[in-house]
Amino acid sequence: MSIRTRLTLSYVSFFAIALLTLHTGLYLIVRGVLLNSVDNELRLGVEVLRRGFAESNQTPYGYFRDDQLRAILLRQPPVRDFEATSLYVQFFDADGDLVGRSPNIGEGDLAAALTLDEQRFARALDGAEQITTVAYGNVQIRELMAPLRFFNPVTRREETVGVLQVARSMAEIQYALRLLFYALTVGGVVVLLAAARGGAWLTRAAFRPIDEIAQTAQSIVRAEDLSRRIPVPPAADELQRLTITVNDLLARLEELFNHQRRFIADVSHELRTPLTAMQGNLEVLARGAARDPQLLNESLDDMRREVARLIRMVNDLLLLARSDAGIQIRRDPVELDTLLLETHRELRPLAGQVQLRIGEEDQAVVIGDRDRIKQALLNLGINAIQHTPPGGVVTLSLTIRDGHAALSVADTGYGIAPQDLPHIFERFYRADQSRCHNGGGAGLGLSIVRSVVEAHGGKVLVSSEPGKGSVFTMLLPLDSQPEVNDAELLPPDSEAEAAGYGMLNRSME
Incomplete structure (x- = not known):
């Protein structure tokens, strides 16, 4: 897998994680806001019922009885006021018996779903308001159970006379959340596809100079022409620094190769001179100089000098090679x-x-x-x-x-x-x-x-x-x-400036 592909996949993966985190947070925030609005609506309904009951100057049995619903309609706010609303209301007395309910509940599955839960009823009698969600077919219902109190003039204190159960269908909320989920999912997929396409284009554009550098370097290697250089990008970025570094490397390699060629040529030239002299002396000896003591001694002396020169040269080259190797x-x-x-x-x-x-x-x-x-x-x-x-x-x-x-x-x-x-x-x-x-x-x-x-x-x-x-x-x-x-x-008596230091190489034996 190429670096370009890996970068694109990494970019898309990171973007997908960020997008998933954002969408999850957005979904949870919207869901929390909608549930909070439903809960506020339930609390408002309980408050309206409590206030109407307090202003009615009736007993709970008289205020919430079904046979008096028609008379209660003339008051504000009776239970029947919720018939055309999205709220469902039931009232249970202190013994848990149902006293009255809003007509929009009916006698079917909804009434079964709103059956009184004894544990929550007991906690509500103790004064704790509770909000929970119950299932009603494919729809969820949000309900609030709250105690109903009135002021007893005899005992001069408030007494709990029952529990109000106010509920609301979550169908609209579920539908809105479902639409939001689909929108976020489809939108996220579209955005990820666009990000993948854009990421591939960006990485291709970013790696184009690197491809040019690689192609130029390959052409230099094929042509064995180290004098060529890679064009330097105008933008002062990492690619420009890389190009300059590669060009410096090519210049260094060119210098080293040229130095190596000169070195081999110089060694060959220096070795040729003593070897040619030795070959000449051997030819002189082969032509009969070996029978002349004077010519024989002269030829042997010349060959000894040339052999000594070769030995010195080889020793010097060996020493320099060891020095270059870092011994x-x-x-x-x-x-x-x-x-x-x-x-x-x-x-x-x-x-x-x-x-x-x-x-x-x-x-x-x-x-x-x-x-x-x-x-x-x-x-x-x-x-x-x-x-x-x-x-x-x-x-x-x-x-x-x-x-x-x-x-x-x-x-x-x-x-x-x-x-x-x-x-x-x-x-x-x-x-x-x-x-x-x-x-x-x-x-x-x-x-x-x-x-x-x-x-x-x-x-x-x-x-x-x-x-x-x-x-x-x-x-x-x-x-x-x-x-x-x-x-x-520098020596104090020297009038010349230092010309440099390094590999000093004037001719010597």
């Missing part, structure tokens, strides 16, 4: 000052004619993976050496700023062009190779730096100016500290 790193105390000295010793053999030195060196301890932090720092150091010309200077520093340990690698190399800064964080991206005096690597080193630093809850900042050098800073939190301002954490 947890170790959480141990790491003394960064000791780590800085170790990195300096390992980088000195690689520096060549580049001067490698240590700048500021504060003592700092962070919680993290020592090997990963060292690898990131080595990558920054190698990157700086490769992009610094002979005679230049590479400086390793460790400072503490606003609860963060700042590991900085500054060089006096070629710097980074402004158009390259937004892209140096991408994997396999390499700036101008002509400015790298040492060949460069696959372009994964700075991506590893960024993934390691972010895994430790830190940031990587870079500031660079062409011709003056670059400064890369790894910010690692010492403890749970609030966010810091990137501009405040």
Whole structure:
């Protein structure tokens, strides 16, 4: 069952419950008003009879006797006055004997229906007025039993001399209630049908934009064209927000797919170079170089270098894949000052004619993976050496700023062009190779730096100016500290603005 059908059924069901509640309440209110009007009419009839009896100065037997009905007609109001009315009247004395009745009762079934009930008669003699409903064929009769009193001048008090029974047929009331019930039932059915039709139309109109979104998304999937977007509805409602969200999702998917294509192409390109070199060396060996010791050693050395390059690339890709998968790193105390000295010793053999030195060196301890932090720092150091010309200077520093340990690698190399800064964080991206005096690597080193630093809850900042050098800073939190301002954490002697942080990826081995 579709959502549209379920919504329509839910709407109609809720409307039916509300309509049933309303009609039931309306029916009960009308019925109560009509019964109250009948009861008031019965009480008025009793009051009229009591007043007429009191003004007649007769005894109940004389006032209500059938043989004096003709004389009573001359008085107001005698029992016979109810002959042409809708009220039926009977009078019973204190012993329960019928004294008189209105002529409209007759001697048939109506008289049998109005037979005196002893329990209600006894309660009426005690002074309690009682209203009840009795059956008369298919018609109900509403009756009121009330005591009849008169003032005894001898005892000087009121005495109960009998019980008046005043009744009224409910035929008109039943007919009116029956018509009301039929009207409410038929009207309710018609309204429910109209509500179902209208609900189906409303849900269809409300879901039309969703159908368009689904159809557009399906066409995008079939065409495999993630550059297409769903038209945004003009109304600022939930559907507009949904469309914007879906378009953002499509843009994100397009970016991811494009990134994946570029990544696969870059990996293929990087793998092709060493494999082609190895294939060439194997062909040289196959043509007889194996019998020449010098050519054999040169070919083997070339293949060893290419294999080592492949191993480094595969290890870097594996590390990045693990980082993307969210694998947890170790959480141990790491003394960064000791780590800085170790990195300096390992980088000195690689520096060549580049001067490698240590700048500021504060003592700092962070919680993290020592090997990963060292690898990131080595990558920054190698990157700086490769992009610094002979005679230049590479400086390793460790400072503490606003609860963060700042590991900085500054060089006096070629710097980074402004158009390259937004892209140096991408994997396999390499700036101008002509400015790298040492060949460069696959372009994964700075991506590893960024993934390691972010895994430790830190940031990587870079500031660079062409011709003056670059400064890369790894910010690692010492403890749970609030966010810091990137501009405040840049080296104070740097005149360049922070160009960004993220996946740093300048070419390195």
